Amino acid sequence: MGTFDWLTDMSSITTSAVDTPSPRSIEQTCDDIALAVLAVVSVVAALTFRDYGLGWDDYTHAEYADLLLKMFGSGFTDTRALSFVNLYMYGGGFDMAAALLHKIVPFDLFETRRLVGAIVGIIGLGVSWRVARRVGGPVAGLAALILLALCPTFYGHMFMNPKDAPFAVAMVVLMLGLVRLAQEYPAPSPHTVLIVGLGLGLSIGSRILGGMALIYALIGFLPIWISDYQTHGLRATVRRLAHVVYVLLPALVLGYLIMGLIWPWSIVDVRNPLHALTYFSHFFEKPWKELFAGAIVSVPDMPWSYLPTLFALQLPEVMLALLAAGVVLTAISLPRKSVDPKYKAVLLMLTLAALLPLIIAMVKRPALYNGIRHFVFVVPPMAILGGIAFGALFNHLNSHGRRAQAAFAALFVMGLTLPLGEMIRLHPYQYTHFNHIAGTVRGADDRYMLDYWGLALKQASEGLRQELVERQETAPPNRKWRVAVCGPQRPAQVALGPDFAIGWDSHAADFAMTLGEFYCKGLNAPVVVEIKRDDVVFARVYDIRGASIASLLAIPAP
Numbered sequence: 001m002g003t004f005d006w007l008t009d010m011s012s013i014t015t016s017a018v019d020t021p022s023p024r025s026i027e028q029t030c031d032d033i034a035l036a037v038l039a040v041v042s043v044v045a046a047l048t049f050r051d052y053g054l055g056w057d058d059y060t061h062a063e064y065a066d067l068l069l070k071m072f073g074s075g076f077t078d079t080r081a082l083s084f085v086n087l088y089m090y091g092g093g094f095d096m097a098a099a100l101l102h103k104i105v106p107f108d109l110f111e112t113r114r115l116v117g118a119i120v121g122i123i124g125l126g127v128s129w130r131v132a133r134r135v136g137g138p139v140a141g142l143a144a145l146i147l148l149a150l151c152p153t154f155y156g157h158m159f160m161n162p163k164d165a166p167f168a169v170a171m172v173v174l175m176l177g178l179v180r181l182a183q184e185y186p187a188p189s190p191h192t193v194l195i196v197g198l199g200l201g202l203s204i205g206s207r208i209l210g211g212m213a214l215i216y217a218l219i220g221f222l223p224i225w226i227s228d229y230q231t232h233g234l235r236a237t238v239r240r241l242a243h244v245v246y247v248l249l250p251a252l253v254l255g256y257l258i259m260g261l262i263w264p265w266s267i268v269d270v271r272n273p274l275h276a277l278t279y280f281s282h283f284f285e286k287p288w289k290e291l292f293a294g295a296i297v298s299v300p301d302m303p304w305s306y307l308p309t310l311f312a313l314q315l316p317e318v319m320l321a322l323l324a325a326g327v328v329l330t331a332i333s334l335p336r337k338s339v340d341p342k343y344k345a346v347l348l349m350l351t352l353a354a355l356l357p358l359i360i361a362m363v364k365r366p367a368l369y370n371g372i373r374h375f376v377f378v379v380p381p382m383a384i385l386g387g388i389a390f391g392a393l394f395n396h397l398n399s400h401g402r403r404a405q406a407a408f409a410a411l412f413v414m415g416l417t418l419p420l421g422e423m424i425r426l427h428p429y430q431y432t433h434f435n436h437i438a439g440t441v442r443g444a445d446d447r448y449m450l451d452y453w454g455l456a457l458k459q460a461s462e463g464l465r466q467e468l469v470e471r472q473e474t475a476p477p478n479r480k481w482r483v484a485v486c487g488p489q490r491p492a493q494v495a496l497g498p499d500f501a502i503g504w505d506s507h508a509a510d511f512a513m514t515l516g517e518f519y520c521k522g523l524n525a526p527v528v529v530e531i532k533r534d535d536v537v538f539a540r541v542y543d544i545r546g547a548s549i550a551s552l553l554a555i556p557a558p
Helices: 006-011 024-051 058-073 093-102 109-136 138-149 152-160 164-184 190-206 208-220 222-232 234-247 249-262 272-280 306-314 317-333 341-364 373-400 402-426 440-444 456-471 489-496
Strands: 289-292 295-298 481-486 500-503 511-515 527-533 536-543
Touching (some): 058 093, 058 109, 058 489, 093 190, 093 249, 109 138, 109 164, 109 341, 138 317, 164 373, 190 208, 190 249, 208 222, 208 272, 222 234, 306 341, 317 341, 317 402, 456 481, 456 489, 489 500
Parallel strands (some): 481 511
Antiparallel strands (some): 289 295, 527 536
């Protein structure tokens, strides 16, 4: 067998897992394990979703949901949602779903938001599995599922990120539709049309950036169109394309309706999506500074290396290696005439989905902040591409015997133990993960932002309440405990409860609660509570009664 002859075998896997050359026993085993992985993640999520604290945006998003539901309930007479801060330029589907579910489940609103986040994330895991399985077979599907489930960045964000994680899942739903469309071209099935429409509505209705999928499709389908032109000529190629566009018209209608449902502002004026695109193409807030590579940098001035550096340091090592293999697989597949054009198209779309947004950001250099949270949507296609590469290599090793395949699988499992161990150790702050290349969070602590969302204030608040109970201390007469907070104020108030009053003023406060980020000052006062992971301080509570504390904010060095 030639060095790359396995590509021809892999390219035949373009329609369904039934076409895979794998024996039924291996196929069934991989599918059974995949279902078991989804079940385990679901159980773990159900047991732990309440561990995740609130971030900077939760309270505002909850208010947005309330306004959206009031607008629908009033028959569109109450339109405050259409001008609420800048959230009207985002879809509110996730927020409305959480608000509606809150009415029927025995959890408070913010716990319900974490539950809905977990559900949406698990849906994303399942869809990613199906995409990779459809392209590369059951081994590839299982590998992609495990890569994504054990990616701390994705797993952590799915619980607490109300914008970027749901958008990532919507985009992978759309990718499933595009993959099916490529495989069934030029006669997409009704199911494919339905999935494309659903994905379009959910993705663009979540963030206008969902329109980037059009670029993936236009470039990704080039191998199919080139092959059509070479085989059938220009007229037949145009006719086949026109037929596909005609068949997809119901998907466009469905997508528009879904977009309008979850993002009402987008259909109030047909120009509004373009207004949103223009708005988000420029930095729309007052600039602040963040820690990157050990330096304090203004967010509009982040270097081009911001995203590639953070992805290299925050994704698990095994995912990075398989992602690189997936990109190589795409590169060597495209020029080979023996590879099915539909397989080429699928690989090209996945590679574009994984890398193109990063390349555009590196070239355009927009304001960048909060680590890679705005780019969580590229993580599922990265995992899918990595899973397909694993499946291709695993099948290629079949010619070398079962021992070679077993050794490769064992190496894969060993690679997975690194992110798994870190996820357990960091819980519930998986989103702060840095890999062993970076020296884990311990090595990244003084160089990069960790808990920029402020989740640790939940555990710090619980610790303060418990400490006061154990000390049998009560608040001074005729007032509540006063807590000065360096971090998100509203989430701290929710976490502390009604017996506490929070604010910035450290002069009149009894306690100071601070995040472990660079902008919060370390105080010369008794430490009441300390939240740590891997010897890194995520939050502290100080007893500042009788102390003279001018400010909780550190002054960054110029």
